[in-house]
Amino acid sequence: MRIEKVIKIKNPQGLHARPAALLVQIANKYGVSLKIKKGKTVVDGKSIMGILMLEAGEGSQVHVVVEGESAEEALREIEELLENAEPVE
Amino acid sequence: MRNQLNKVLEGIPASPGIAIGPAYPYGKERFVLYRKKISEEDVPKEIAKFEEALIKTRQEILELQRNLSQKGAASDKIFEVHLLLLEDRMLIEDVIKELKERKFCVEYIFSQVLKKYINAFSQMGDSYIRERTADISDVGRRILKHLLGQDEGQPLRLEEPSIIVAHDLSPSDTATMSKENLLAFVTDIGGKTSHTAIIAKSLEIPAVVGLQIATRVIKSGDLLIIDGNEGKVIINPDTKTLRKYQKEKDRTIVEIQQLESLVGDLPAETKDGKKVIVASNIEFPSEVDSVISHNSEGIGLFRTEFLYMGRDDLPSEEEQFEVYRQVAERVKPYDVIIRTLDIGGDKFLSQIEMPKDMHSFLGWRAIRFCLARPDIFKVQLRAILRASAFGNVKIMFPMISCVEELKQAKSVLTEVKRELSRQKIKFNKNIEIGVMIEVPSAAVISDLLAKEVDFFSIGTNDLVQYTLAVDRANEKVAYLYRATHLAILRLIKTTIENAHNNGIWVGMCGEMAGELPLIVLLLGLGLDEFSVPPISVPKIKYVIRNVSFEEAKKIAEQALLLNSADEIEEFLSKRMKNILDRCISDNVCDVCDLTGLMPKKKRSKKRG
Known part of the structure; x- marks a missing residue:
């Protein structure tokens, strides 16, 4: 299964070290392939280096493409993470 | 070349x-790398080598993480990011791709790829992400070390x-x-x-x-x-x-030896009989040899940070006790003043992840850190107290800025004393307590602080930097860093007067106490103890033995009437030269051009 979704980042930490790390962990946990697009840049969602290079701060929009058996569950968790206005530990 | x-x-x-x-x-950044060409057949071997280095680095980070969490340190999160960076597929794929295309040894290829990422990250607009550069280069360095077969942390x-x-x-x-x-x-x-x-x-x-x-x-x-x-x-x-x-x-070398033989173990006593103490600042226990050989009257500042640095765990009470006890026993009958942990500013612990506010001289450091971490503070206090049963140990708290802070530190000490008494462990119940006067606010309220302690020690390095708002590590503003600024001299004068009015003594353990032209000034202001690097002890004793306290008082009085640091320094240098000239005409010795103040032709031919 392949799902795409545009998500607006509400997390005050943006897609920075801690949320970026959690994102990689989610992708690995569900064994899905994850692509994240911002503007013209597309990066592998399993690469923390790639995610950081997007420089996606709070309020920016990213286009998420999840592919794999558990794509739905993975996307749900990703949305929770990025749309959560509370900073994560 | x-x-x-x-x-x-x-x-x-x-x-x-x-x-x-x-x-x-x-330096950490320095690796000797060779750009070695490899053949097609070597590629798998180089990839295997890279994988092996990644595995070793992973083990190393996991171990660091484990050590930290054992100690209950909350922030081992940073290593989680490091592990992800280490396993980052973008980085790994990049290295393998370049290795196959360019066919150089993996160390070289990896360092090039790493450089590319570091450059990219350091140019990011987002400051938070820009700061991840440090994490990338940290992980990169660990990998590179393993690729080169060097061990991390090899002293x-x-x-x-x-x-x-x-x-x-x-x-x-x-x-x-x-x-x-x-x-x-x-x-x-x-x-x-x-x-x-x-x-x-x-x-x-x-x-x-x-x-x-x-x-x-x-x-x-x-x-x-x-x-x-x-x-x-x-x-x-x-x-x-x-x-x-x-x-x-x-x-x-000859001159220093002469000065030493001249002063020997004579006390630091002025011509009119005023005695002061000339003690040493030390950083490591091994310096006690030097303290003794230079006839220093004890240790005015024993810095304890060395015990905590360059290791993954915290020093135990037993380990600290052994160090403090040995130093105290060796310098007996003289005093050893142990300063409690002064971490932060420019000194960090590797065991505890230091938040950014510790990198500031104005931030969470020294006594502020210790009061927030009683678990660490109490262990040190117990060790110091136990050592006090074996020599003349005194305790000194750094960075005190208000009375409440001092009272808090003292109450932790009282608590620890009670514990020891309960456990019937010997210590000196009347151990003297002092504070470092290094924050301007402490100097200004020194009349209040004096009622709480047995002595003061003026730490001029920080006092100057805080009072004049000059970062002492920044070479661009170094010219503003003047210990002879009138603001500093007035704070010192106030501190000494307040101490004496309350019947306690005052020492100085900053660099200022060892600067030759300033010795007479400080003596004249009434300083009771000079604590300097061991090698400077004979020099200071020599000067003190060659002036009278009355003369020093006059010099101090006159100096404080001048208008600028330049004028004061010029005045003091001249007076110092007169004093040294006088020594020469007394045929005391010919070693005085050690100071750099004496014209060479005036040197006496006679040996003292």
Whole structure:
């Protein structure tokens, strides 16, 4: 299964070290392939280096493409993470 | 390629003396890499080598993480990010792709890829992400070390007498470094009171700092002359220059020996019978030898940070106790003043992840850190108290800025004392407590603080930096850093008066106490104790023995009426010269040009 979704980042930490790390962990946990697009840049969602290079701060929009058996569950968790206005530990 | 002959670099003189020897470049960033071409068949072997380095690095980070979480430190999260960076597929794929395409050895390819990422990250607009550069280079360095087969954290040991050339030296660098064969320090950055300067003085080796381009210009094995008096470094000197400095070096050694034989173990007593204490600042227990050989009257400042640095765990009570006890027993019957942990500012612990606010001299450091971490603080206090049963131990709290803070620290001490009493463990129940006066607010309210303690020790390095708002490690504002600024002298005067009015004594353990022209001024202001690097002890005793307290008081009075640091320094230098001139005409000795204040032709021919 392949799902795409545009998500607006509400997390005050943006897609920075801690949320970026959690994102990689989610992708690995569900064994899905994850692509994240911002503007013209597309990066592998399993690469923390790639995610950081997007420089996606709070309020920016990213286009998420999840592919794999558990794509739905993975996307749900990703949305929770990025749309959560509370900073994560 | 070797450097040309007699190339001279000018920097800031940070520790006096002359050293001659080969350069030893030292630094975390420094790896010797060769760009070795490989063949098609070698590619899998290089990839395997890369994988092996990644596995080793992973084990290393996991171990660090485990050690930290065992200690209950909350923030091992940073290692989680490090592990992800380590396993980052973008990075790994990049390395393998480049390896196959360009066919160079993996160390070289990896360093190039790493450089590319570091460059990209350091140019990011988002400051938070830009700061991840440090994490990437940290992980990168670990991997590179494993690729090159070097062990992380292997403390430096010099095989032959050498001069360390570094961008900067951190306290953990110097704490783990073996002091054997160490001739001198040369660094790109730093000022007169930077950590490198303080360590060099306590090790009695010359140092020149703030050279800016030293690490770029000086190559491994270049022959160097370090002139710590003038702040010069001469690279690959010709024989004539070499001979000149060799002579100067020999002469300095002779002069110091003469001064020592002249003062010997005589007390620091003025001509009219006023006695002061001249004690030593030390950083490592091994310096006690030097304390004793220079006839220092005890230790006025025992810094304890070395116990905590360059290791993964915290020092146990037993380990600390052993160190404090041995030092106390060796300097008996004199005092040893142990300063409680003064971490933060420019000194960090590797065991505890330090939040950014510790990197500020105004932030969470020293007593502030200790009060927030009673678990760490109490262990040290227990160890110090236990050692007090074996010698004349005193306790000193750093960075006190208000009365409440001092009261809090004292109540923790009382608590620890009660515990020890309950456990029937011996300690000196009347142990003297002091505070460092190094924050301007503490100097201003020293009348109130004096009622709470047994002594003060003025820490001028921080006092000057805080009062004048001059970062002492920043060479661009170094010219503003003046201990003779009237604001400083007035704060010192106030502190001494407030102490004496409350019947307690005052010492000084900053660099200022060891500066020759200032000794008479401080004596005249009523300072009771001078604590300086062991090597400076005879010099200070010598000056004190050659003036009267009455004369010193007059000099201090006159100096404080002047209008600027320049005027004060000029006045004090002149008065010092008069005093030294007088010693010479008394035929006391001919060693006084050690000070750099005396014209050479005035030297007496007679030996004292």
